[in-house]
Amino acid sequence: MLLSDMKMFRVIKSDLAVLEDELLAASESPVPLITEVGAHLVRSGGKRLRPALFLLAARANGAANFDRGKAMPLAVAIEMIHMASLVHDDVIDRAGTRRGALTANAKWGNRVAILSGDYLFAQAFSLTVGRGYDEGVGLRLAELVSGLTVGEIMQDVSLYSAENTMPEYFQRIEKKTANFLALCCEIGGMVSGLDAGAAKGLYSYGHSIGMAFQMTDDLLDITGDAVKLGKPAGNDIRQGVVTLPVIRALKSSDSRDELRSIVTNGSMTDDMLSRALEIVRSSDGVQFTRKFVDEYLEKAKKSLPENIAGDVRATFIKAADYIGKRDF
Amino acid sequence: MLLSDMKMFRVIKSDLAVLEDELLAASESPVPLITEVGAHLVRSGGKRLRPALFLLAARANGAANFDRGKAMPLAVAIEMIHMASLVHDDVIDRAGTRRGALTANAKWGNRVAILSGDYLFAQAFSLTVGRGYDEGVGLRLAELVSGLTVGEIMQDVSLYSAENTMPEYFQRIEKKTANFLALCCEIGGMVSGLDAGAAKGLYSYGHSIGMAFQMTDDLLDITGDAVKLGKPAGNDIRQGVVTLPVIRALKSSDSRDELRSIVTNGSMTDDMLSRALEIVRSSDGVQFTRKFVDEYLEKAKKSLPENIAGDVRATFIKAADYIGKRDF
Numbered sequence: 001m002l003l004s005d006m007k008m009f010r011v012i013k014s015d016l017a018v019l020e021d022e023l024l025a026a027s028e029s030p031v032p033l034i035t036e037v038g039a040h041l042v043r044s045g046g047k048r049l050r051p052a053l054f055l056l057a058a059r060a061n062g063a064a065n066f067d068r069g070k071a072m073p074l075a076v077a078i079e080m081i082h083m084a085s086l087v088h089d090d091v092i093d094r095a096g097t098r099r100g101a102l103t104a105n106a107k108w109g110n111r112v113a114i115l116s117g118d119y120l121f122a123q124a125f126s127l128t129v130g131r132g133y134d135e136g137v138g139l140r141l142a143e144l145v146s147g148l149t150v151g152e153i154m155q156d157v158s159l160y161s162a163e164n165t166m167p168e169y170f171q172r173i174e175k176k177t178a179n180f181l182a183l184c185c186e187i188g189g190m191v192s193g194l195d196a197g198a199a200k201g202l203y204s205y206g207h208s209i210g211m212a213f214q215m216t217d218d219l220l221d222i223t224g225d226a227v228k229l230g231k232p233a234g235n236d237i238r239q240g241v242v243t244l245p246v247i248r249a250l251k252s253s254d255s256r257d258e259l260r261s262i263v264t265n266g267s268m269t270d271d272m273l274s275r276a277l278e279i280v281r282s283s284d285g286v287q288f289t290r291k292f293v294d295e296y297l298e299k300a301k302k303s304l305p306e307n308i309a310g311d312v313r314a315t316f317i318k319a320a321d322y323i324g325k326r327d328f
Numbered sequence: 329m330l331l332s333d334m335k336m337f338r339v340i341k342s343d344l345a346v347l348e349d350e351l352l353a354a355s356e357s358p359v360p361l362i363t364e365v366g367a368h369l370v371r372s373g374g375k376r377l378r379p380a381l382f383l384l385a386a387r388a389n390g391a392a393n394f395d396r397g398k399a400m401p402l403a404v405a406i407e408m409i410h411m412a413s414l415v416h417d418d419v420i421d422r423a424g425t426r427r428g429a430l431t432a433n434a435k436w437g438n439r440v441a442i443l444s445g446d447y448l449f450a451q452a453f454s455l456t457v458g459r460g461y462d463e464g465v466g467l468r469l470a471e472l473v474s475g476l477t478v479g480e481i482m483q484d485v486s487l488y489s490a491e492n493t494m495p496e497y498f499q500r501i502e503k504k505t506a507n508f509l510a511l512c513c514e515i516g517g518m519v520s521g522l523d524a525g526a527a528k529g530l531y532s533y534g535h536s537i538g539m540a541f542q543m544t545d546d547l548l549d550i551t552g553d554a555v556k557l558g559k560p561a562g563n564d565i566r567q568g569v570v571t572l573p574v575i576r577a578l579k580s581s582d583s584r585d586e587l588r589s590i591v592t593n594g595s596m597t598d599d600m601l602s603r604a605l606e607i608v609r610s611s612d613g614v615q616f617t618r619k620f621v622d623e624y625l626e627k628a629k630k631s632l633p634e635n636i637a638g639d640v641r642a643t644f645i646k647a648a649d650y651i652g653k654r655d656f
Contacts, residue, residue, distance in 0.1 A: 031478050033485060088446060092439045111420040111484050114442060118416060119477040121446070125453050126470030135458040138466070142454030149447040150359050156439050157361060 003052045008318040011311045015055045015068065015075070016048060022076045026123055037104055037116040041083050044101035049213075050082050050184045051075035056315055057188025057202050060308045065193050073131060074191060077124040077141060078184055084120035085148050087113055093239065121145065137187055144183045151175030159240035162250055162260045169244055170211070173218075178210030194305070201305035205316065208300035212293045213323050218243035219289050220327070222280050228327060234273045237263055244292070245285035253283040297324050331380045336646040339639045343383045343396065343403070344376060350404045354451055365432055365444040369411050372429035377541075378410050378512045379403040384643055385516025385530050388636045393521050401459060402519060405452040405469060406512055412448035413476050415441050421567065449473065465515055472511045479503030487568035490588045492575050498539070501546075506538030522633070529633035533644065536628035540621045541651050546571035547617050548655070550608050556655055562601045565591055572620070573613035581611040625652050
C-alpha cells in the first residue's frame with residue numbers, strides 16, 4: 001500500500017501524487033529498454049516511506065516555507081537511490097519477485113538489472129546538482145549510498161553466523177536502514193529552512209524510526225503472514241541473515257543448540273526452517289525485540305524539535321505509531 | 329603499464345604518483361573488507377588514462393593556474409567511477425581475471441563486487457561535493473555515469489547480432505568510451521579556469537581520441553597478442569560484441585555468410601572463433617577501421633584549442649599518437 005493512500009499522510013498526499021509522475025519522468029532514457037525497466041520499477045511500487053519522510057520534513061518549517069519545486073527533485077533522488085539499491089539487492093539475492101512483481105533481474109537478466117541500478121544512481125545524483133542546494137545536501141546523499149553498501153557488506157560478512165552480537169546487529173541495521181531514514185528527515189529539514197539544530201532533531205527522529213522500522217521488518221519475517229508480506233516467512237533465516245529475535249533466542253531458548261545448528265546451515269531444508277521459526281516464536285525473542293521497537297518509537301517522538309507544529313507534527317507522530325503497528 | 333611510467337607523460341608524472349596514494353585513501357572504509365577490495369582494485373592497476381587526461385587538461389591554462397589540491401579529488405573521482413564500472417562489468421561478464429589479477433567477483437563473489445562498485449560510485453560523488461566546484465562539474469560526472477550505463481545496455485541489446493550498423497556502432501562506443509574521455513578533458517579545462525570555448529575544444533579532443541581509443545581496443549581484439557593484452561584475442565566476438573572490423577567484414581568479405589553464422593552463435597566453439605578471426609583478419613575490416621582511427625586522431629589534434637601551449641600541448645599530441653600505436 002502506498003502511504004499516499006493512507007488518511008494519516010494527507011498533508012503530503014498531493015506531493016506524493018506528483019512524486020509518482022516525476023519518478024516516471026526521471027527514469028526515462030534515450031534507450032527504450034532503460035525507460036521500460038525504470039517504469040517497471042516505479043510501477044511495482046513500494047511504500048515511498050523515504051520520500052514521504054523527506055517531504056514531511058520539507059514541510060516542517062510551515063507551509064509558507066515549503067517550496068515543492070525545490071523539494072521534489074530531492075524526493076525523486078531519494079526514492080531512486082532506494083530503488084537502485086533494491087535492484088542490486090535482488091541481483092545479489094537472485095530474487096525472482098518483489099512485492100508480487102517480477103524483479104528486474106528475473107525479467108531482463110543480471111546485466112540489465114545491474115546497469116539499470118547504476119543508471120538510477122547516476123540520475124539521482126544528477127537531480128541534485130545544478131539546482132542551488134546547500135552542498136551539505138549532496139554530501140548527505142553520497143553518505144547515504146556509501147552507508148547503504150557498507151551496511152549490506154556488513155550483513156554479508158555475518159551471514160549464517162550464530163556469533164552475531166547485539167551491538168553488531170544494531171550497527172548493521174543502522175547502516176542499512178536507520179541512517180537512510182535519518183538523512184531523509186534531515187535533508188528535508190535543511191531544505192525547509194529549519195536551523196541546523198532542528199534539522200539534527202529531525203535526523204534523530206528519522207534514525208529512531210529507522211531502527212524501529214528495520215526491527216519491525218525483522219520481526220515480520222518471524223511472525224508475519226506470507227500473503228500480506230508478499231514473501232514467505234523465514235526468508236531472512238533461509239538467507240543466513242541473523243536478526244535480533246533470533247540472536248535473542250540463540251541465548252535464551254531451551255532449544256538454542258538446535259536453533260544454532262539450523263541458522264548456521266547454508267543448505268537448510270524447509271522443515272529445518274519451519275522448526276527454526278517455531279523455536280524463535282516460542283522464545284522471548286519476539287517480545288524482546290518488540291520492546292526495543294517501542295523504546296525507539298518513544299525516543300523518535302521525543303526527538304521531534306519543539307518548533308515543528310500542527311499537521312506536520314501530528315503526521316510525524318502518527319508515522320511512528322504506524323511503524324509500530326504495521327503488519328506488511 | 330601506467331602512463332606515469334611513460335616518458336611522454338612526464339608533465340603529469342608527479343600528479344599521477346599522488347593520484348595512486350589518493351586512490352588508496354579514498355577506497356578506505358570503516359569495513360575492512362571494503363578497504364581490502366578497494367586496495368585490490370587500485371593495485372591491480374590500469375593505465376589511468378582518464379585521470380591522466382583530466383590532469384593534463386587541468387594544467388592546460390598554464391602552471392600558474394594549476395591547483396593540485398583542487399584538481400586531485402576530481403581525478404580520484406574519475407578513476408573511481410571507471411573502476412566501479414569495470415567491477416560491475418566483470419560481474420556481468422562473469423570475468424575471472426582482468427589485467428592478470430583476479431576480478432573482485434572471482435575473489436569475493438558477486439555480492440561484494442556489486443556493493444563495492446556502488447560504494448566506489450558513492451565515494452566518487454562525495455569527493456566532488458562540498459569543495460566549491462562549479463555545479464557543471466557535478467552535472468558532467470553524473471552524465472558520465474549515466475552515459476556509461478546507457479552505452480553498456482545498448483551493447484547488450486545488440487549482442488550476437490549481424491544486423492549491427494555502423495551508425496549504431498559509433499553511437500555505442502561514443503556512449504561507452506568517447507563521452508567519458510571527452511568529459512575528463514572538459515572538466516579538466518573547466519577546473520583550470522579556461523573559458524567555455526576552450527573547454528569545449530578539449531571536450532572535442534577527448535571525444536575524438538575516445539573514439540580512436542575504443543576502435544583501437546576493438547582492433548586489438550582481432551589482431552592483438554594474447555600475452556600483451558592479458559586476455560585471449562577474439563574475446564569480443566565470443567561475447568557477442570560485434571565491432572567495426574567485424575561489421576565491415578560482414579559486408580565485404582567473400583566468407584561473410586560463414587562469418588555471420590559464427591558471430592550470431594551464442595555457443596560458438598574455439599574452432600569457430602578462430603575461423604571468425606581468420607575471416608576478419610583477411611578482410612579489409614582491419615584496414616577500414618584503422619582509417620577511422622587515423623581520421624579521429626587527426627581530428628583530435630585539430631580540436632586542441634590554440635591557446636593551449638608548451639609541454640601540455642605537446643603531451644596532448646603525443647597522447648593521440650600513442651593511442652594510434654598502442655599494442656596492449
